[in-house]
Amino acid sequence: MDQTPKPIPLDYEHRExxxxxxxxxxxxxxxxxxxxxxxxxxxxWAFRASKELVRAHTDTCGQYDPELLTDLDVAALxxxxxxxxNHSTWVVHRGNCPxxxx
Numbered sequence: 001m002d003q004t005p006k007p008i009p010l011d012y013e014h015r016e017x018x019x020x021x022x023x024x025x026x027x028x029x030x031x032x033x034x035x036x037x038x039x040x041x042x043x044x045w046a047f048r049a050s051k052e053l054v055r056a057h058t059d060t061c062g063q064y065d066p067e068l069l070t071d072l073d074v075a076a077l078x079x080x081x082x083x084x085x086n087h088s089t090w091v092v093h094r095g096n097c098p099x100x101x102x
Contacts (some may be wrong), residue, residue, distance in 0.1 A: 027075040034079075046080035047071035050092040053084055060095035061087070 023041045034042055056068035074084060083089045
């Protein structure tokens, strides 16, 4: 019996790319309300962007270099309620940050 995984159909990948493109445009336009399937994509990007936000910090957690985040990173964070300029809204923190674990 052949155990080779079946390839994902191209029409599925095409739909995914179109969905990601639509979410990108909506986030960059400042949309706050997304459909459920779009929210999954936006939430994934927001989580990834929150990790990038922490990586883009300076020596102090809560201060970051805005040039290290893309426009889509910032838009996804804002959609999720995270203001990169307001450290108290950050979801992810450095290990030595006093806000960590709150």
